[in-house]
Amino acid sequence: MSKVIKAIKFEIMSPQDVKKLAVMKVTTSEVYDADAYPVKDGVTDPRLGVVDPGIRCRTCGGRFGECPGHFGYIELAKPVLNVLYLKQIKILLSLTCPECGKLLVDKSKVKTDAERLKAEVPKQCPHCGAKIEKVKFEKPYHFYRGEKQLNPEEIRAHLEKISDEDAHALGLKGGRPEWLVLTLLLVPPITARPSITLETGERSEDDLTHKLVDIVRINQRLAENLEIGAPQFIIEDLWELLQYHVATYFNNELSGVPPARHRSGRPLKTLSQRLKTKEGRFRHNLTGKRVNFSARGVISPDPLISINDIGVPLEVAMTLTIPIKVTSHNIGFLKQLVRDGSDKYPGANYIIRPDGTRKRILPDNKEDLAEELAEGYVVERHLLDGDIVLFNRQPSLHRMSIMAHRVRVMPGKTFRLHLAACPPYNADFDGDEMNLHVPQTAEARAEAEELMLVEKNIRSPRFGGPIIGATQDFISGAYILTKKGSKFSREEAAQILAAAGVYVDLDKDEYEGKELFSMLLPDDLNMEFKAACCQKCSECKKENCEYDAYVVVRNGRLVCGAIDSKAISPFKGLLLDKIDMEYGHEAAREFLDRVTKMCIRALMIRGFTISISDIDLPATIKKEIKKIINKTYKKIDEIIERYHKGEIEPYPGRTVEETREDLIMAELFNAVNEVQEIIKANFKETDAMVMAKTGARGSLQNLTYMAGLVGQEMIRGGRAFRGFKGRTLAHFKREDLGPKAHGFVESSFIKGLDPIEFFFEVMKGREGIMDSSLKTRVSGYLERRLVNALHDLRVDHDWTVRDAAGSIVQFIPGEDGIDPAKSSWGKLTGGA
Amino acid sequence: MVVDIKKEIILNHELVPKHEILSEEETQELLEKLGISKKQLPRIYASDPVAKILGAKPGDVIKITRKSPTAGESIYYRVVVKG
Structure with a gap:
């Protein structure tokens, strides 16, 4: 008995639909009797479905798991608004005549909900001439016509007068307007709100069941009071309470409504809360599922x-x-x-x-x-x-x-x-x-x-270069192995080659690292490039580079140049890129497998370590650095003096203050750069330096921080100015514009920062943390929206990019037909 | 006169690629080649500044020739829609 779904239509449910769908009417707020049996006509009546194994459904006879559950209904003593449609109700009430139910405005002027909510209403009905009073909506769910509050019965009476055609023109997609005011409330099957039996044997009901019990109880009281003809104010209070319970049953996060709470004080999870958000039915259970295997x-x-x-x-x-x-x-x-x-x-x-x-x-x-x-x-x-x-x-x-x-x-x-x-x-x-x-x-x-x-x-489609490659110690190892003058004894060479899985007869007593490395290269490989340790001389001496930073591979032999991050690292590795492009993925993988093993073996033979002495500078150099700082301070004093005399010409489009800051900061950065140059020139080739210059880990900047000085702490793109009035800390005079008062750190990490410098360092650190946490959130959401917009695009057989409906988005992928994962940095290479 | 100056500025702007209206035959040929109806083409508003200058009517197909650093020239088509 298989049926095929042809279409799904979403509409508001009519009271007739509710009665047709329901198998029973819920009339009592009692849940269980003294024997812990579900009470007949209660919200857990056995006719609503089975949740316990071994019991048969009173309605369909199905067992647990077979019976899908059945709906019931509550007949409300007085109608209440469906709070999920308040906007729609407001539109319908304010744009139709309460007397004749006809449209008060021109259809063409109310095409969107935004227009409908803003539309001007005439003082008189253009059809029957009745006087029209403005309809006001007040949170959470009250309507006023003029000064008079409308109760749901009056609203329903008004909505009944509106023709289907007019309702449709006002954006009601299916069903009658008066169905937005509830007279019957559908009770979901207990399979949709199963109760849990705790270990203590106590029963714990679902939040929805709790809410339904509330509704039924108040509804009963309202019905009794109506029966005995209770005073108007009692009826109104109960009616209002019923409206509250039905409202929170639909959505417990309505603004202006205190959320209905569990005994423990936890807000109840009602219908809207079950569907909404990342933890809701859609994103949690339907879009994302758990998997086996x-x-x-x-x-x-x-x-x-x-x-x-x-x-x-x-x-x-x-x-x-x-x-x-x-x-x-x-x-x-x-x-x-x-x-x-x-x-x-x-x-x-x-x-x-x-x-x-x-x-x-x-x-x-x-x-x-x-x-x-x-x-x-x-x-x-x-x-x-x-x-x-x-x-x-x-x-x-x-x-x-x-x-x-x-x-x-x-x-x-x-x-x-x-x-x-x-x-x-x-x-x-x-x-x-x-x-x-x-x-x-x-x-x-x-x-x-x-x-x-x-x-x-290996090749990333993001930038057309390798994203898989040797990092950190592999790079250090490659440099140690292949740098100028690196030699290994026969025993060492045997170890290195065996690690890489190269088994050849070794007849020499000594091997150059470059020789060993060459054994991993394809025999017909030819290329030239500058290594990462290139000093960027004004004139490149190419093969005669004194730093061995010019890599030349001729017929699979590493002729000169040291292998470092520019050759084999992810994002940069040119050698790796070439092998992948010209010898295939498998060759590239094999190369990487062997290179990494060879590099760490070479590194282990030589040993690799850093210590404080690596980044210690001789006293003369320290003095020189101090001199640079003092020279800079003097220059900055001059700038500040010129500023006070009003002699600073503002840069185009900037204020005098901004120009002053620019000038000061330029001086400070200049000082740091000078120090960096000194450090670069005076450091011996220690292991820390090797890592920095080969791109294995750390940078010259990091070394400068440790050995030289930390320099200006940038906060919000400039020097620090926040804090007390006219100064950053109580240690300074007001309006002190000097470097130390605004986050210039003249100490190095080795020497240690003074408390004030440390304060600014922490300021920058905190800004960094704030930035990165904010950035991941924003870019994560941006990604989600992009994916949702683009996930069904595909390249069709005729090389057009189409969406799910078959409409064309691009006539050739990327407008150039280049697969970036097969390109070299976005470009086609010569041979291809 | 004012319109003419605007037209010059728009058409000669370096970010505005070359637009031309396809003839009826060319349009048919294109649609046949792609095996689609006009509705499935990317759209351009009739109120688009360049479409206005070309005097394109809803239903016309505009051929856009763009410069591309990787492909040299890339060709794109858009159908004019009301708006």
Whole structure:
């Protein structure tokens, strides 16, 4: 008995619809009787559905799980407004005549809700001539005509007079206007509001049930009072209370209405709250679902596996499974897996018979099941080395946030990830967790392997360069290995090459690092580029560079130049880019796998460490720095003097004060730059310096902070001015414009900051934290909106970009047809 | 006269690409090639400054030739709509 949904129509429900849909009328606010049985005609009447196993539905006879539940209804003693339609009611009341129900304004002038709410209403009805008084809406749900308050009965009477046509013109999409005033209230089935039995045996009802009980109770009292002809004010009070309960039943976050609360003081979660927001039904349950065949765990580094690999803990590998169909080719293998069962690795957890029945493999039945296995059966076996899985880290900001890896089952409890594969995930190992998904069909596995494998994502579509590559110690190691004069004994060379998986006969007693590195390069590779350690001399000496910063590769031999971040790092690596472009993803992956292992081996042979003495400067240099600072202070004093005399010419478009600040800051930055130059010229090649100049970690700026001086703390794009009147801190005189009073730090981190400098440093630090937290929120929301707008665009077979409706968005993708993930920094390269 | 100056400024602005109205035959050819109806083309308002200068009527198709640093020239089509 399958039915096909042709269309879905959203309308307001009529009282007739409510009666038709409902199976009973709720008349009593009692929920359970003395024997803890649901009371007949109460809001938990058994006719509304079953929530307990073992009981049959009184309406349809279905068991728990079969019966979808049935609606009931409450007949309201007096009508109340549907608070979800207050805006619509206001429009209908104010733009139609209360006497004849006809439109008071021109249809063409009220096309949008904004126009309708602002529309001018004539003093007299143009149709019947009745006097029109302005309709006023008052929060939360009261309407006034002139001075007189309208009760829901009067509103309903007015709405009844409006013709279907006029209502439609005022934006009512389906149904009658008077249905916006409720006379019958639909009671949802108990399956939509199940009660929970606590361990103590106590029953805890759903928030909606609580609310419905409130409504029924007040409704009963109102009906009784109407019956006995109670005074008007009592009726009105009860009516108002009923309106409140029905209002909060629909939406418990109405402005101007105190939210209905649970006994504990927690606001009730009513209908609107169930659907709205990230935790609501739509975004939580419908757009986002939980999945099977997945695992989550802490990641840790392993530079000894391939970048394509993912180290999976044994425990995970024995829980996650892949269904394999039994054929004549694999029956022996699968039988063995079944025989080994679920407790031994590699084994299997389930078999699925051709009739679809699943059987868990247990120690007791594994022999029988292995015997039973025949062609057509399916075995859910453990993960094995080489299986394709998807690996993901949130936030998934780009497509490289989910990539396919090859499984390597390992002891331990963490997922092992190669360090070169971290940049696309933006992962580190300070406790990051990642998710793993196991594709269950051959198609899914093939697709993942072809499109999502790590090596196929080396090039980022964002900028057309490598996003996977060697970082940090790999870069330091590469430099140590390949810098000028770096030599290794035969034993060392053997170790380095073996680490990289290169096995050749070594006949020399000594090897140059460049020679060793060259063994990883393709034989016909030719290229030239400037390394990151380039000093940017005014005239480039190319091959004769005294810093060995000009890289030349000729026929796969590293002729000169040291390998550093410019060659093999993500975002910058030109050598990596070239290999990926001209020798393919697999070659690039292999190159990276070998280079990273070779680099850390070289680094370990030489040793790599930093200490305070690395960034210590001789006394003479310190004196020189002090001199620069004093010279700058003097210059700034002059600027301030000129400012006080009014001699400063403002820059175009800036005030005198702004110009003064610009001049002062230029001097301060000049000083810091001078110091930086001195430090650059005077530092020996210590390991800290090696990291800075090769781009492995840190920068010259960081070294200047530590050894030289911290310099001006920028707060809100300028010097610090906030605080007391005319000064930043009580330690200064008012209107002191000097550097120290506005956040100039002349100390270095080694020397230590004085309390005032430290205060400004903290000021800048806090601004940084505020900025970054704000930025992630704003850009996260921007991303969400962009994704929602663009997610169904696709490239069609005729190379047009179309939306879901088949309308054209672009005639060729990106207007140039270039796939940035196959381009070199957005451009096509010569040969391609 | 005022309109003419405005027209000059708009058409010669470096950010305004070349616009031209397609003839009836060219339009048919384009739609046939793409296998779509006019409704599925990207739109441009008749009140768009360039469309106004060209005197485009709703239903006309405008061909836009843009300069692109990667593709040299890229061609785009828009159907004129009321507004």
